[in-house]
């Protein structure tokens with residue numbers, strides 16, 4: 001029900017939709033770059049637009065300007081493997097994200113960066129449930 005309302009609203013106002021969508025991507029990761037964990041200041045297309053990559057959640061990840069600028073049109077996974085800050089958990093998170101499993105991706109990112117999220121969710125048995133509540137709002 002909520003989803004249909006949202007889609008209707010977004011159809012009327014694509015700009016609003018784009019802005020809200022970009023914001024939601026950053027909120028997924030707590031505004032941190034999916035590659036290195038720094039502040040995400042941009043949205044990176046995992047498969048570059050120049051190679052036919054679409055602006056869908058599965059293909060768009062929060063990234064800092066440094067990573068986004070350094071990756072350019074390279075294959076995200078190949079590029080990432082060569083970085084000094086390479087973390088296999090982040091790579092797995094990226095894979096999960098591109099497969100549309102954001103929940104798994106966030107779990108892997110939390111694992112890669114325990115101190116940032118762990119404390120907040122320590123009390124609950126299913127830590128991700130709360131984080132997802134905003135989605136339906």
Ligand SMILES: [Zn+2]
Pocket residue numbers: 033034035036037038063064065066067068
């Ligand atoms: Zn980065």
